[in-house]
Amino acid sequence: MKVTANHYPQEAARVLRETPEVRDSVTGATLNFDSKRRQAYAEVEAETWRRWAEAVKNHVLTHLERYLLEAEANLQKNGVQVHWAEDADDARRIVAEIARAGRVKKVVKAKTMVSEELGINPMLEAMGIEALETDLGEYIIQLLGQPPSHIVGPAIHLNLEQIRRLFHERFQTPLEASPDQLAAVARKLLREGFLQADMGISGGNFVVAETGTLALIENEGNIRLSTSAPRIHVALVGIEKLLPRFSDLSVFLSLTARAATGQRLGTFVSLIQGPRQPGEPDGPEEVHVVFVDNGRSSVLADPEAWETLRCLRCAACLNACPVYRQTGGHAYGYVYSGPIGAILSPGLLGLSETKPLPYASSLCGACFQACPVRIPIPKLLLTWRNRAVQEGLTPRLEAAAIKGYALAMTRPWAYRLASRAVRLLPEKALDNSLVPVLKAWTEGRAGLKPSPKSFRQMWEDGEV
Amino acid sequence: MKVALFITCLADQFFAEAGVAAVRLLRHLGCTVTFPEGQTCCGQPAYNAGYWAEARQVAEHTLEVLEDAPYVVLPSGSCTTMLRAFYPELYRDQPRRFARAEALSRKTYELSEFIVKVLGVSRLGQGLSGRRIAYHHGCHALRELGIKQEPLTLLRNAGAEIVDWPAAEECCGFGGLFSVKLPEVALSMADRKLATLPQGQMDYLTSADGGCMLHLSGRIENRGLNLPVRPLASVLWEAAQR
Numbered sequence: 077m078k079v080t081a082n083h084y085p086q087e088a089a090r091v092l093r094e095t096p097e098v099r100d101s102v103t104g105a106t107l108n109f110d111s112k113r114r115q116a117y118a119e120v121e122a123e124t125w126r127r128w129a130e131a132v133k134n135h136v137l138t139h140l141e142r143y144l145l146e147a148e149a150n151l152q153k154n155g156v157q158v159h160w161a162e163d164a165d166d167a168r169r170i171v172a173e174i175a176r177a178g179r180v181k182k183v184v185k186a187k188t189m190v191s192e193e194l195g196i197n198p199m200l201e202a203m204g205i206e207a208l209e210t211d212l213g214e215y216i217i218q219l220l221g222q223p224p225s226h227i228v229g230p231a232i233h234l235n236l237e238q239i240r241r242l243f244h245e246r247f248q249t250p251l252e253a254s255p256d257q258l259a260a261v262a263r264k265l266l267r268e269g270f271l272q273a274d275m276g277i278s279g280g281n282f283v284v285a286e287t288g289t290l291a292l293i294e295n296e297g298n299i300r301l302s303t304s305a306p307r308i309h310v311a312l313v314g315i316e317k318l319l320p321r322f323s324d325l326s327v328f329l330s331l332t333a334r335a336a337t338g339q340r341l342g343t344f345v346s347l348i349q350g351p352r353q354p355g356e357p358d359g360p361e362e363v364h365v366v367f368v369d370n371g372r373s374s375v376l377a378d379p380e381a382w383e384t385l386r387c388l389r390c391a392a393c394l395n396a397c398p399v400y401r402q403t404g405g406h407a408y409g410y411v412y413s414g415p416i417g418a419i420l421s422p423g424l425l426g427l428s429e430t431k432p433l434p435y436a437s438s439l440c441g442a443c444f445q446a447c448p449v450r451i452p453i454p455k456l457l458l459t460w461r462n463r464a465v466q467e468g469l470t471p472r473l474e475a476a477a478i479k480g481y482a483l484a485m486t487r488p489w490a491y492r493l494a495s496r497a498v499r500l501l502p503e504k505a506l507d508n509s510l511v512p513v514l515k516a517w518t519e520g521r522a523g524l525k526p527s528p529k530s531f532r533q534m535w536e537d538g539e540v
Numbered sequence: 541m542k543v544a545l546f547i548t549c550l551a552d553q554f555f556a557e558a559g560v561a562a563v564r565l566l567r568h569l570g571c572t573v574t575f576p577e578g579q580t581c582c583g584q585p586a587y588n589a590g591y592w593a594e595a596r597q598v599a600e601h602t603l604e605v606l607e608d609a610p611y612v613v614l615p616s617g618s619c620t621t622m623l624r625a626f627y628p629e630l631y632r633d634q635p636r637r638f639a640r641a642e643a644l645s646r647k648t649y650e651l652s653e654f655i656v657k658v659l660g661v662s663r664l665g666q667g668l669s670g671r672r673i674a675y676h677h678g679c680h681a682l683r684e685l686g687i688k689q690e691p692l693t694l695l696r697n698a699g700a701e702i703v704d705w706p707a708a709e710e711c712c713g714f715g716g717l718f719s720v721k722l723p724e725v726a727l728s729m730a731d732r733k734l735a736t737l738p739q740g741q742m743d744y745l746t747s748a749d750g751g752c753m754l755h756l757s758g759r760i761e762n763r764g765l766n767l768p769v770r771p772l773a774s775v776l777w778e779a780a781q782r
């Protein structure tokens with residue numbers, strides 16, 4: 077996917093200015109998800125679950141090689157073909173080869189963020205292969221030619237009206253069609269797709285090393301169909317998605333559903349144990365698991381950012397984030413948006429491609445409280461900001477201002493002097509549009525009015 | 541009990557009367573209040589912007605200034621968090637300074653928290669009876685330090701009604717530099733927070749955080765809304781008047 081993260085500030089402002097309805101759609105949907113998540117956490121010992129999940133993931137990440145090899149061996153034992161993709165080029169090449177060897181003409185896609193990350197659809201298109209997104213939200217944005225704006229609800233930025241209009245234009249549905257009617261139309265089209273497709277591409281929520289099981293969570297049933305109806309199933313799985321034992325799934329499946337949508341369990345959970353066996357009535361003839369690195373091992377080697385890899389892609393942090401809520405995901409300029417995007421994208425792509433993202437937060441901490449695996453997102457945002465400073469990626473004026481600030485704040489006489497000077501300025505001087513910071517402040521906010529006398533002055537004058 | 545007031549630079553400059561109220565309230569509750577002369581800013585602007593070397597310089601200065609204080613009390617949730625949670629974080633790799641930061645951390649309190657937890661006082665008076673108040677929780681105090689009930693208890697016990705505000709715990713969009721780096725987003729957050737205020741007359745909005753108050757009151761004024769914003773310390777002092 078094309079990365080435009082460096083335009084985040086301009087894009088965020090543009091979304092708010094030009095498409096204010098996005099804010100309403102995203103706010104409504106995320107608040108709903110977030111309150112369901114809270115309820116679902118409250119039903120269980122969420123704190124214990126979260127700490128346990130954190131520990132299991134930490135264990136996996138600190139023993140990743142061992143579990144990857146164990147997973148590979150057990151997947152192969154189950155008849156699954158295992159591939160290793162170092163980067164996006166590699167992954168595309170692997171998928172292309174599987175498609176070519178299988179004479180694939182039509183692909184159905186089950187919602188996968190990794191596929192967006194790797195740019196699988198454009199590649200298939202270039203090969204003359206039709207790729208059909210089968211998740212309803214993903215299908216809608218595919219029709220519009222847009223990237224997903226949310227990890228779990230890719231069309232979260234759209235309202236019902238917009239979807240009605242889209243379906244009216246494309247499929248001549250009535251303009252007042254109900255959501256159920258729209259879904260029915262899409263389902264009919266998608267069903268034909270499932271029947272014609274030779275290949276299904278999915279992601280993977282978990283791969284169990286012990287048993288070589290691929291676990292997928294969903295609500296629409298499209299993932300189950302995409303992974304079982306076509307002849308070939310390809311699962312694109314980040315190398316961090318492992319769990320050691322089958323029994324770990326009991327908590328992880330429920331925790332993921334609770335965090336993502338507030339459900340106790342996804343409506344459908346597919347546990348894929350390999351291709352169709354002799355005597356079985358259905359299932360694919362070939363199952364491939366492509367383990368994708370694409371920057372992950374360098375994140376793993378990072379002494380601070382490695383914790384990011386615990387991520388389950390549940391989007392609870394997006395739903396909890398008041399910054400994300402204002403704009404939705406497109407402004408972030410990469411597949412992964414919101415708080416997780418702001419710490420993951422710099423890790424995967426490098427800071428120079430993603431400079432503004434660590435600043436896309438007021439550091440309110442709501443993301444950390446929502447995160448099922450307790451990723452210290454605010455702390456990592458600060459870590460990335462600190463790195464931006466160390467790598468000289470911050471504006472020079474800002475760096476100079478902070479240096480001056482530190483000088484003044486370590487010298488009480490200088491602080492005092494500044495405090496006096498501020499009070500000698502003519503009224504409204506603090507609205508000064510020549511100073512960028514003050515200009516940014518007063519556009520939309522009343523000007524700053526210092527107290528007539530500082531507290532310090534009052535103390536010294538014996539007025540306290 | 542002897543306490544040192546760390547006024548914080550924002551309160552010093554913009555909410556001086558809140559500082560005065562804090563001192564009077566603490567004295568009223570039997571404390572001897574000192575004002576360590578050398579204090580300036582807690583260093584949070586540098587810390588949050590990623591300038592940790594500069595943040596450490598300011599932290600170092602503050603550590604020295606507050607070294608001898610038995611307790612440190614701040615009329616600000618966010619700056620309390622800086623001293624209590626982020627100073628130790630800044631010195632993770634420097635054991636000696638870390639120990640000093642930890643020592644400061646243990647004796648540092650936000651004003652309402654200090655009154656309830658250390659002084660053991662939960663009733664200041666009846667000075668707020670009949671008042672309808674909106675309380676804005678600053679994010680750092682709420683989520684980093686878990687301060688939530690203390691201010692509400694003091695306000696309610698003084699007779700105030702705290703209005704039911706769905707977004708009371710949501711970020712207002714200040715976020716320090718955030719408010720000027722991403723002003724459109726910050727203002728949109730303030731608008732959304734203000735839009736969820738319940739209907740009906742309210743006397744004022746109060747909060748322990750100066751930054752949030754500047755941001756919210758600036759927005760309220762700019763939009764011509766009619767809702768005064770008052771620092772928590774001033775409101776608590778009023779609570780003790782009757």
Ligand code: SF4
Nearest residue numbers: 387388390391393447
């Ligand atoms: S960072 Fe945490 S909350 Fe956000 S998507 Fe990942 S697991 Fe979910």
